[in-house]
Amino acid sequence: MEVTIIMHEHNLHENEHFFDHGAAKYDKRLTQFWMKKFYKPALHEIKTEGSILDVSCGTGNLLLELSKRSHKDLHGIDYSQQMVEVAQAKLKENATIQKADVHHLPFKENSFDYVISTEAFHHYYDQQKALQELVRVTKKMGKVIICDINFSFKNIHQLFHRFEPGHVKINSKNEFRVLFENVGLTQIRQKRHYFFALKTVGVKS
Ligand SMILES: C[S@@+](CC[C@H](N)C(=O)[O-])C[C@H]1O[C@@H](n2cnc3c(N)ncnc32)[C@H](O)[C@@H]1O
Numbered sequence: 347m348e349v350t351i352i353m354h355e356h357n358l359h360e361n362e363h364f365f366d367h368g369a370a371k372y373d374k375r376l377t378q379f380w381m382k383k384f385y386k387p388a389l390h391e392i393k394t395e396g397s398i399l400d401v402s403c404g405t406g407n408l409l410l411e412l413s414k415r416s417h418k419d420l421h422g423i424d425y426s427q428q429m430v431e432v433a434q435a436k437l438k439e440n441a442t443i444q445k446a447d448v449h450h451l452p453f454k455e456n457s458f459d460y461v462i463s464t465e466a467f468h469h470y471y472d473q474q475k476a477l478q479e480l481v482r483v484t485k486k487m488g489k490v491i492i493c494d495i496n497f498s499f500k501n502i503h504q505l506f507h508r509f510e511p512g513h514v515k516i517n518s519k520n521e522f523r524v525l526f527e528n529v530g531l532t533q534i535r536q537k538r539h540y541f542f543a544l545k546t547v548g549v550k551s
Pocket residue numbers: 358361362365381384385401402403404405407423424425426429446447448449463464465466469470471
């Protein structure tokens with residue numbers, strides 16, 4: 347048990363360190379070329395007005411797109427303080443953004459119509475607990491949307507596992523479905539985008 351907690355803390359701080367250092371350069375064109383491929387598919391899922399939480403929002407580019415589309419009730423969290431500060435400067439009063447760990451979200455149950463995580467799930471140290479948290483803060487009939495890395499050529503996953511700081515696990519399509527089923531999400535849909543991204547969507551019933 348103690349070893350598990352130390353592992354979790356190690357992972358959390360590795361992520362914090364890595365993304366704190368990357369925040370200033372995160373909006374460069376090449377990085378964003380990659381990131382857009384994950385958050386654009388999530389945007390397609392937002393079909394109505396409502397409250398939206400972007401978990402691990404990074405520098406806030408998904409929230410910025412939503413605010414340009416006149417969405418009002420926008421919120422973001424990220425564990426990297428530097429990412430949070432870039433996002434806050436960008437969004438100003440158009441969204442509330444704060445530092446938090448996905449495993450302990452600072453929101454009441456049933457708070458949001460849409461809860462999203464893009465290109466971040468493979469960094470979470472306890473993925474089932476993280477998903478439970480996303481579901482807890484989603485309103486009844488609200489949508490949980492996760493877009494994460496999933497290469498058609500699985501060998502690339504080992505490279506990420508070895509070389510990406512803060513990396514925990516890239517899930518297969520079936521593993522994502524099982525994670526969603528385990529937390530009681532229904533109407534589960536999955537769609538591959540390009541050869542490296544997978545979107546999984548579920549509804550809280
Ligand atoms: C690759 S970035 C993706 C950022 C953003 N979603 C995007 O698409 O541009 C991954 C983000 O996950 C955040 N992150 C990692 N572990 C986290 C945790 N336990 N809780 C909250 N955010 C976390 C990192 O700080 C980082 O900003």
